[in-house]
Amino acid sequence: MVAIPGPSVVPDRVMKAMHQASPDIYSDEFHTLSASVHSDLKRVVQSENIYLAAYIANGHGAWEAALTNLFSPGDLILVISTGIFAAGWARFADALGIQAEVMEFGFRNDIDTERLAERLEEDKDGQIKAVLTVHVDTASSVRNDIQSLSSILKDSGHPALLLVDCIASLACDPYRMDAWGVDVTIAASQKGLMLPTGMAFVFFSHRAMQAGMGAKLRTPYWDWNRRVNPDEFYQTYCGTAPAQHLFGLREALDMILNEEGLENVLQRHAILAKAVWAAVDQWGREGPLECNIVNREKRSHAVTALRAGAPYGAQLRQWLSTHTGVTLGVGLGAGTPDDPEASGAFRIGHMGHLNAHMMMGTLASMEAGFEAIGCPRGQGAIEAAAAEIKRLEHFRTS
Ligand SMILES: Cc1ncc(COP(=O)(O)O)c(C=O)c1O
Structure with a gap:
């Protein structure tokens, strides 16, 4: 048995649900299944007022998706690090030409929100475009208090967006995207959602969508606008839909939301x-x-x-x-x-x-x-x- 922090144990029921011949991905039945998976994933992040872009990728892909949809070269972002994963996200940003300022809290602590408040206070002219962090750092196993972090941002009146990586925590630790005022949530299929690796999710608010309108790093594959507003179903996954993963997700979401709760x-x-x-x-x-x-x-x-x-x-x-x-x-x-x-x-x-x-x-x-x-x-x-x-x-x- 694997007791590693992802990929996690895939239930037999999910494996069986995935073990199906490829469907007609142009059928209404399949489109309805895909839509039901998307709307139930929003229930897992406890949000109704958001968009969901789904990718055939692992968590790193979702990191890149969020960055490229929101930023332009030279933009400044503040990355709050409490382990290893936020720093990894910052390295991706650096490689894309975004200026990632890392606020480090070490390997055995959570975020000290006072330091964040001070940094936001210094940034009088609103250079910081976004604050990025992880809800749970899978290496240190710390869980950050996203609600407090979001309150600091709101109370400071700073316009920065809040981006949170929930790859380790989704469907394991309580997380409320709407209530906590998070703009972008990143997740992936292979941990709390009980699927094999292979799908990644970017949930984003209307504010994030607006903020990203001028992003110069956006590329056709990662573009979240087309995925959430497709002219035709094909664009939802920017190509062939991951049918077997969607079958598995449907089963896993039934187990999480409709059976166990x-x-x-x-x-x-x-x-x-x-x-x-x-x-x-x-x-x-x-x-x-x-x-x-x-x-x-x-x-x-x-x-x-x-x-x-x-x-x-x-x-x-x-x-x-x-x-x-x-x-x-x-x-x-x-x-x-x-x-x-x-x-x-x-x-x-x-x-x-x-x-x-x-x-x-x-x-x-x-x-x-x-x-x-x-x-x-x-x-x-x-x-x-x-x-x-x-x-x-x-x-x-x-
Ligand atoms: C918190 C967190 N962020 C990002 C990642 C990277 O995800 P992936 O390995 O699916 O690319 C992981 C993987 O374990 C993670 O735990």
């Missing part, structure tokens, strides 16, 4: 995450293991980054995949340049199609692994996790 999905993620943290707290009592993000309120419900000290992180991952069939995520960005393994970083992905017995199986396998590699640790981890799991009021049956 989004609130229950989010609650399940919260409880499974807390089970992980409860186990780590116990293990960490008498050993090196700790969560990368110390403050629980700032941790994502989709992924937990851990530090076990060298050499335990790498040894544990190796032992688990060899002896138990559980694959944990590699640590990203946590070591030092001289010694990337120093923190013994690794990650547990707990996103998407995951239930209590999968989570408990992962944690119990880790217990066995710590014993096998001789990693010092406290006792009682599995009992502590079970105490959290017991709070689950429903479970996913399929």
